Amino acid sequence: MKKLLILFLTFTMSFANAQDKGYWVCFNVNVDAEGQEAFVNALDGVFESEIGSQFPFTVTLNEIMFASRENKMTHQLCFLAPNAEVMDAWGSGPPPNAEGKLIQMLFEQYVEFEDSILGSPLIFDPSVALNMDYFTVWQLAVQDPGTVASAFVQFDKDTKKMGTGVFGLHEAIAGMRGGVTHYFVARAPKMSEFLTSREKIINSKAFMNYISKTRPVSDIVGNFSGKIVKRYNMPQ
Template identity: 35%
Template sequence: MKNTFLGMVTLLFAFQLNAQQVTWQCYNVVVDNPAALTSVWDDFMQTDIGKSMSANAIFQYDFASSEFAATHQVCWFSDNPVELQENFVKFANAKTMNTVGIYETWNEEVEQESAVLGQSLIADPSGFSLNFSVLYYLNVKDPATYAAAFTKMKAAAEDSNDGEGTLELHEILAGGEPGVTHAVIVRAPSMADWLENRNEFFSSKTFQDFVKTVRPVSEVLHVVSGSPIKFYNVD
C-alpha cells in the first residue's frame, strides 16, 4: 500500500467561528465508491445519532502526488472539544448497530488510512463555502514569528483578490506525518481564480518580504489541493 501522508488530512474546509478556535478531527480514507459513501452518510445524518453530532463534512482530494493513497476525508469540527470527543462514541455505536447500513458501507467501501487532530490558529469564516483549496504542509520552528508574518501577508493577499479568496493557518496536534507541524490553507472560488491570484501575488513585494521572514524558521514539505463534497450539521 502507498505510504499515506498523515498530515494531509488537515481539514481543507476548517474555519473559525468569530474569535473562537475550531478543533477538528479527520479520517483520511480511500473510498472505492464515493457515491455509496455519500448516500449512506446522507441517511446517517438524518438519524438521531447523526443529528446529535457536531458539524462534519466529506471532502475529496483533487491534486496530490503518487505517494498519497487517500482519496477523501471524513471530518468533524467544533469550537467545543467535548463535542468532538462524543463523536467517537456516537460513531462507534452507529457502526455497531449498523445504523442505515453505515457499518457495511464503511467496511466494504472505505479503507481508513489515518486519523489526525488539529485546530485553527488564524482563519476566517468568509471563505467557508469556497470550492477550491490548496494546502501547504509546513514544518515551523518558530510559530510566533511565522504567525506574525502570516497575519501581515494574509491581509495584503486578501485585499489584492477583492475578497475572492481567504488564507488560514492551522496547527497539527496529533496524528500528523513526522515533521509536519502546521498547514496553510488557501481558498478560492475555483482553480482558475486561485492560479490567477497566486501568480500575481507571488511576484509582489509583500509576498517576497513574507518569504524572506519565514524561510529561516519554516519549510514547505508538501502541497495538495481539493474540494468539499458536502457539509452536515452546519446550521
C-alpha cells in the same frame, strides 16, 4: 483492504461558547471508485437525519484532486468542533440506526484508512472558508511558530484585495507524520479563481516578505488540493 472503524461521535447536548478555540479531526481515506456513490449517499443518510442534525460538529467530505506522494488518499472526512468541550462528544461507533449500520458496512467494504489527524485552527473563519469549494493545503514543518504566525497575519492582511479567496493557518496536534506541525490553507470559490489570484499573489511584495520571514524557520514537506463535495451542520 484495511478496515476502518471510524470514531464517529456519541452525541451530546452540551454546547459551549462558540468563540472558544476550535478543534478538528480529519480522516484521510481511499474510497474504491465502485463504492463512492454509495459512500456519499450513506453519509447523507446519517448527517441529514434528525439525529445527525443534532451532532455538535460541522462535517465536510473533501474529494482530493492533486497530491504529493506523501498524501495517498482520494477523500478527507473532516469534523470541526467549536471548542474543546465539544470534543468530549467524540465517541467510538456510528449512530445505532439503519443509516449508521449501513455506513459502517460501507467503510469496511470500500474504504481504506490512511491517517486520522487532530488539529486546531489558529487563523480561520469557518463560516467563510468552508463555503468555498476549492482548497490547497501546504503541510509545514515549523521551527518557530510565533514568527510564522506573525508573518501569516501580515501576509493575509496585505493580500486581502488580490483575490476572492481566503487563507487559513492550522496547528497539527496528533496523528500527523513526516514532521508536519502546521498547515497553510488557501481557499477559493472555484479552482479558476484560485489560479488567477495565485498569479497576482506570488508576484507581489507581500508574498516575497512572507517567504523571506518564514523560509529560515519552516519547510514545506507536503502538499495536496481538492474540493468540498459535501457539507453538514454548517456554522451560521
